[in-house]
Amino acid sequence: MALAACVEFIHTATLLHDDVVDESALRRGQASANALFGNKPSVLVGDFLFARAFQLMVEDGSLRVLAILSEAAATIAEGEVLQLVTQNDTTTTEAQYLQVVEGKTAALFAAATRVGAVVAERPAVEEAALDAYGRNLGIAFQLVDDALDYSAEQERLGKTVGDDFREGKITLPVLLAFARGSEAERGFWRRTLEGREQGEADLAEALGLMQRHGALRDTVERARAYGDAALAALAHFPDGAERRALAGIVEFCIARAR
């Protein structure tokens, strides 16, 4: 339980810092911490949670757990930096995009699920299976998130539609629409995402182009494939309530995009 709290603290710390970095006004449908209290408390309380997570891990006393979670924390920060580097760059490749997603999202999922096997002293093959489950679930989750950012469903979840577009984030829906678009359409993406010149009608135009090229549908399809890989990793474990619970998380994750 204490280690689960550590993962949650690390996650909350990254969300606090993310909202400062992205200047987000909303988080889970409510005013974000930086909107309510300003950037300073958000940065510092994030630092505190991060440090407190490490204190709890040290109290737990497992160097292997500390190694897994401190590596995940470093990988998250690297993923966020890589995301900054690819931002506003339409020449970003799918491979680079997936590297960002693996870093900023999937690494913590994988660490959290792997640690379960470590503290239960399970064999290496189960540790690897839980790592694969978490990593694929994390990628599926992020792909759905990136599709939702361009979907009306987003508003129901308490987020604003088009945040990624306004910030010029290069996500899979954009990469697919860009790759499948005409030269004129690519000009549109370059102007709006690289040049950051956006008019009132541009978000609607972006949604139209994604619709035309099936970019959102195919992003969710890709998420489903990663979800299937997560489910396949669970085959290493006997059927039971725990396995069904883990499988249910995958279904829930994909169903957000319905």
Next chain:
Amino acid sequence: MALAACVEFIHTATLLHDDVVDESALRRGQASANALFGNKPSVLVGDFLFARAFQLMVEDGSLRVLAILSEAAATIAEGEVLQLVTQNDTTTTEAQYLQVVEGKTAALFAAATRVGAVVAERPAVEEAALDAYGRNLGIAFQLVDDALDYSAEQERLGKTVGDDFREGKITLPVLLAFARGSEAERGFWRRTLEGREQGEADLAEALGLMQRHGALRDTVERARAYGDAALAALAHFPDGAERRALAGIVEFCIARAR
């Protein structure tokens, strides 16, 4: 050496985040990272350095070292938050101010010096002596820093004079001048530091009041007392090059205020 690098990484991470939180344009006489690259990379690279420091500590493998440095990291963040809470509040007490200083500055000095005794497997009394040395040195350092912020000497060190004043930071020079001032003078401090109403002549006025009440001189005097406590802690160790080096740091620290 690896653990010394950890302390330096944690320190650098806090400086990166500090400069974002304080919106500082200068660090050690050069443009600060946030001024050069923006807040986003500063927050994220700080997070990365912090995580990397923990990875290095885990590789080192001592849970005692991890406990000391993760506690210091949490204490630093608490000290910074406490500083935010006392900012712009002239009813701050000297005890609260010292608590901020112990948290944001002295905790890492104490952890760094204590770890030296831990890795050398020295007895508890030497560990405590090195902790006391570091903690008192850290407080002395910060007191001198707070005095320098109102001194022309500051410019020679590549910092701007009056940053603390402009931000409404309640430091010892302010507390002494406020406590020793007339009711009219307290009105000046309330207007400029609490109300944040500052005109062009106000920094000069603040310096004049500090001069009149010996606030800077007495802050440095107080620093000297903490420096002496740091030197006294070194008495637990035999004379030699190492002890002389540690004593020299205290002298250097106080001499900055000359």
